[in-house]
Amino acid sequence: MAEITSELIENLVREIRRDNGFPDSPFRIDEIRYDEGNNKLFIIAHDRTDKSVLIGNSFVIGKLRGQLGIRQVTVYSNLDLEIKRRKLEEAKEAVKGTKLEFLLPIIEAEKRFPPREWPDVKGDLKTLIFLSFNARALVGFAERLKLPYKAVGLRYAFPKLNYEPVEGEPKELFFPDEEKLIRIAEEERAELILADFPFGLRWKGNTALLNLFRFLHIGFFELKYLFGFDWPTVIDKNALVEFVVDLTYEGLMESTDGANLIWRAWRRRR
Numbered sequence: 001m002a003e004i005t006s007e008l009i010e011n012l013v014r015e016i017r018r019d020n021g022f023p024d025s026p027f028r029i030d031e032i033r034y035d036e037g038n039n040k041l042f043i044i045a046h047d048r049t050d051k052s053v054l055i056g057n058s059f060v061i062g063k064l065r066g067q068l069g070i071r072q073v074t075v076y077s078n079l080d081l082e083i084k085r086r087k088l089e090e091a092k093e094a095v096k097g098t099k100l101e102f103l104l105p106i107i108e109a110e111k112r113f114p115p116r117e118w119p120d121v122k123g124d125l126k127t128l129i130f131l132s133f134n135a136r137a138l139v140g141f142a143e144r145l146k147l148p149y150k151a152v153g154l155r156y157a158f159p160k161l162n163y164e165p166v167e168g169e170p171k172e173l174f175f176p177d178e179e180k181l182i183r184i185a186e187e188e189r190a191e192l193i194l195a196d197f198p199f200g201l202r203w204k205g206n207t208a209l210l211n212l213f214r215f216l217h218i219g220f221f222e223l224k225y226l227f228g229f230d231w232p233t234v235i236d237k238n239a240l241v242e243f244v245v246d247l248t249y250e251g252l253m254e255s256t257d258g259a260n261l262i263w264r265a266w267r268r269r270r
Contacts, residue, residue, distance in 0.1 A: 004034050004068070009043060013054055016063045027053040030078060035115035039071040042114035044078060051077040058256050072225055076114070083251060085111055087200075087217040094201055099125060099191060100208055102145070110216050116226075122146040125192040125208075128185045131158050132173050132196035133232065133243065134213060134220070140227030141212050142194060150188055157232045170236040174243035182207055198246065213252065220253040237265050 006029045018024065028046035035042070045051040054075045055061045065073040092107050094100075105119045123145045129138050131153030139161065142149045151163035157173065166184065168177060176195040182204050185193050192208045200215035201208065213223060223229070244261055247253035 004032055004041060006030075006032050009064070012064055012067060013060060016060050016067075017053075017056065020059065020063070022056055022060065025053045029054075033114055038115065040115060041065075041068065041070045041073045043073065043075045044081070045075055046078060048077045048079060051075050051080075055254075055256075074114070074221070080251060081113075084113070084217040091200065091215050098208075100201075100210070106145075106216070110218075116222075118144070123192075124148075126188070126190045127192040127194060128152065128181065128188055128190040129163075130172075130176050130181050130193065130195035131161060131163055132176050134196055134223055134229070135161060135232070136230050137213065137223040137227040138194050138196075147192070149194075150190070152184060154232075154234060157234050158230055159233065160230055170232075170234045171239035173232055173235065174239040178202075178204070178209060181209070196243075214250070217252070219251070220247060220257055231264070235265055235268070237262075240265050 009032060010027075010029060013027070014024070016022075027050040029043060029050070030046050031044040033042040033044070034040070043054060045054055053060075061073055061075060065071075088107050088111050092104065095103050095107070102121055102123045105121055109116070109118050121144075125147060127142055127147040127149040129142055129149050129151040131138060131151055135153065135158050139149075139151060151161070152166045153161070153163045154168050154170070154172065155165035166180075168180070174196065176197055178197070181193050181195065185191075185207055191206060192210060194210055194212065196213070197209055197211040199209075199211060201210050203209070212218070241262055244253060244258040248255055248258050
């Protein structure tokens with residue numbers, strides 16, 4: 001493969017936009033990072049306006065990926081990465097001196113993202129996973145961190161995954177019931193609960209409630225590529241909209257991904 005440079009990407013993007021009827025909008029690329037081992041290209045745009053031009057409602061970036069023959073092409077702005085680094089500094093301070101200090105090497109590795117190169121980490125905390133919206137990623141993270149875990153979830157919600165069913169409402173897939181999960185964790189003697197909580201980390205006594213995606217500031221798009229994604233069989237459409245809006249506001253979901261999720265949910269029969 002020829003060397004991938006900013007100039008090459010700029011020329012290809014302009015060509016794709018011109019040939020497919022997109023306006024000739026100016027944009028600026030600050031840096032190109034290519035992960036040869038995983039065949040992934042990371043484009044660092046100057047700001048979010050430049051990022052939008054490069055993505056082109058997913059069409060432009062999809063065409064670019066095909067022309068380059070690269071498995072994954074992702075665009076970030078410098079602001080995206082700066083926000084992530086600040087969030088990770090807060091995360092680092094939050095786990096120092098706690099039973100979650102085993103996450104420190106992961107936090108340091110995420111500061112250097114992209115690309116993502118995690119060291120081997122072994123967590124010794126007994127963990128309860130509640131299979132909420134990003135169920136496959138929750139299990140994937142627990143296994144990557146070598147956490148001893150038990151998974152629970154709403155009955156029939158994720159038929160492809162192994163877990164113990166518990167009673168609950170569909171909205172809990174997006175906004176887990178903290179008190180219920182704490183009770184289950186106490187019964188299981190688990191010290192850590194992983195779920196799609198609307199926060200990064202919260203302590204209830206000696207029990208840590210953790211949403212690794214928010215805590216490490218990893219977006220929905222990245223999670224799909226890292227661990228895959230299973231659409232739940234039961235869903236609360238209104239809760240989904242609120243969930244998507246929150247993630248989009250926090251910069252953890254692209255608006256196009258959010259719109260596609262909402263459209264898919266609304267097309268389904270009640």
